[in-house]
Amino acid sequence: MNDPGIGFELGVIGLGNTAFEGDNNSYLLGLDSDAPTTLIDTGVAIEETRRQLRAGIERHGETVADIDQILLTHHHSDHAGLAGELQAESGCSVFAHEADAPLIEQRPEATKAKADRLRRVISEWGMPGHKQDELLTFLESASHIDGKAPDVTPITDGAAFDLGHTELRAVHLPGHAAGLVGYAFEGRDGPELFSGDALLPYYTPNVGGADTRVEGALGAYLGTLVAIIEASYTRAWPGHRGPIIDPVGRAADIAIHHRERTERVLSVLESGPKTPWEVSAELFGSLSSIHILHGPGEAFAHLEHLDSAGIVSRDGRVFERVETDPDLDAVFPDVSDAIARDR
Numbered sequence: 001m002n003d004p005g006i007g008f009e010l011g012v013i014g015l016g017n018t019a020f021e022g023d024n025n026s027y028l029l030g031l032d033s034d035a036p037t038t039l040i041d042t043g044v045a046i047e048e049t050r051r052q053l054r055a056g057i058e059r060h061g062e063t064v065a066d067i068d069q070i071l072l073t074h075h076h077s078d079h080a081g082l083a084g085e086l087q088a089e090s091g092c093s094v095f096a097h098e099a100d101a102p103l104i105e106q107r108p109e110a111t112k113a114k115a116d117r118l119r120r121v122i123s124e125w126g127m128p129g130h131k132q133d134e135l136l137t138f139l140e141s142a143s144h145i146d147g148k149a150p151d152v153t154p155i156t157d158g159a160a161f162d163l164g165h166t167e168l169r170a171v172h173l174p175g176h177a178a179g180l181v182g183y184a185f186e187g188r189d190g191p192e193l194f195s196g197d198a199l200l201p202y203y204t205p206n207v208g209g210a211d212t213r214v215e216g217a218l219g220a221y222l223g224t225l226v227a228i229i230e231a232s233y234t235r236a237w238p239g240h241r242g243p244i245i246d247p248v249g250r251a252a253d254i255a256i257h258h259r260e261r262t263e264r265v266l267s268v269l270e271s272g273p274k275t276p277w278e279v280s281a282e283l284f285g286s287l288s289s290i291h292i293l294h295g296p297g298e299a300f301a302h303l304e305h306l307d308s309a310g311i312v313s314r315d316g317r318v319f320e321r322v323e324t325d326p327d328l329d330a331v332f333p334d335v336s337d338a339i340a341r342d343r
Contacts, residue, residue: 006187008032008165012237013056015043017078024078025239026053027194028060035164036068039092040183040194041239045081045147053082067092070150071161071168073196074177075100076210077145079239084148095161097172098154099213100179106149114213118293121212125296126275126317135292155181173198173228175221176205178213182236190234197239198224199247204254208304209297216308218258218301222333225251229338252338258302259332265302266321269312273320276300305331 011028027040039057043049057064067090072080075096083094083104094104102110122132157172161183168183176197183194197205207217214220228236228251236247244250261283268274268282279302280287280295287295303319306312311326312319 006192008163009060011056011060011062013053013059015049015052015056017044017049017240023240024049025237025241026056027237028057028062029168030068030163031060031062033164035162037062037066038161038163038168039067039070039086041073041079041196042070042082042086044078044145045085046145050082050085064089066090069161070094071170071183071194072096072100072104072152073182073194073198073239074180075103076177076197077142077147079196080104080150081145081147084150087150088148093153094150095153095155095159095170097170097179097181098156099174100177101152101154104150105152106146117212121300122293122296124317125300126277127292127296128277131277131287131292134288138289138292157181168194171227171231173224174214175207175217175224177211180224184231184233187234191231192235193228193231193233193237193247195228195236195238195244195247199228199236199244199250199254200238201241201244201250204257206294206298208299208301209294212297216304217297218305219308221301222255222258225255225335226333229335248338252335255333255335259328261298262302262306262328262332265299265306266311266326269319269321273315273318275317276303276319279303279319 009032011031013026015024015026017024024043026043030037043053064086069092070083087094096104155170159170161168166185168185171182171184173180173182180196180198182196182198184191207221229248233247236244238244265279268279276296276299280299283299284295303312307314309331311323313322
């Protein structure tokens with residue numbers, strides 16, 4: 001598509017994803033200039049997605065061999081799974097944030113540390129043994145979607161990519177993943193953002209379970225939402241579903257959602273101390289597949305945030321409410337200006 005609000009040719013490629021969060025987006029840039037042909041995210045390493053990606057690239061007059069560089073938003077396989085085989089075929093460079101690069105490269109020490117941490121934290125969350133087994137079996141069954149490991153060039157916040165007609169700038173947006181980055185650029189109506197899973201249009205990105213390496217995951221993600229609001233992006237191109245025409249308002253809505261969820265967590269604790277698993281059961285009910293991880297992970301992220309503020313206390317696996325009338329204004333950002341601007 002040649003979007004007049006962008007000012008350059010952008011190929012939006014929809015990709016199927018039955019494993020996790022629904023259909024993915026891959027974005028193809030550098031179509032209308034001598035700039036490097038650039039792909040943002042790749043989808044999972046399964047045959048259906050592979051065919052869709054290749055067809056999408058060819059629909060825009062390019063082939064896999066034409067790709068000069070792949071910019072990954074984070075390490076999850078539904079965003080990075082095909083990067084290795086695309087690199088092997090095209091010789092392209094693959095870029096990702098330094099915090100996620102070792103996982104994308106599937107370095108043994110990084111994958112082992114991640115797996116060891118996962119096993120430790122799901123036990124610390126109070127997850128019953130049979131649900132731990134169910135989760136680990138599911139994750140093992142889905143391991144094939146990780147695909148071939150690429151060689152990754154690590155980047156940090158502020159890394160710039162010259163596309164001739166525009167410059168993309170990496171923006172570190174942690175929370176959902178430790179190394180999640182968006183790629184910002186100047187559109188005709190103001191700054192825009194390829195947001196990966198930092199900002200999604202119809203549901204909220206999981207925090208706490210999606211990447212158990214993230215310390216203070218909810219606090220980190222709230223900081224990401226504030227950064228998106230303060231950047232005043234005029235449009236976002238997410239990793240799933242369609243473009244977000246009001247990123248500022250969407251970020252504010254998600255911040256409010258998390259405050260409301262925290263209020264629910266505190267309500268659950270009114271009946272007594274509970275583990276994150278017990279809190280998640282109250283919030284989400286029965287869980288299966290990846291949600292066995294995401295549900296208690298989300299509950300833990302909220303409990304951890306409250307613990308850091310002294311509103312709850314932790315004793316091993318159990319969290320207890322200690323403030324009867326907590327001031328949540330002190331632990332959540334004020335997004336009223338963004339909401340007022342949206343309206």
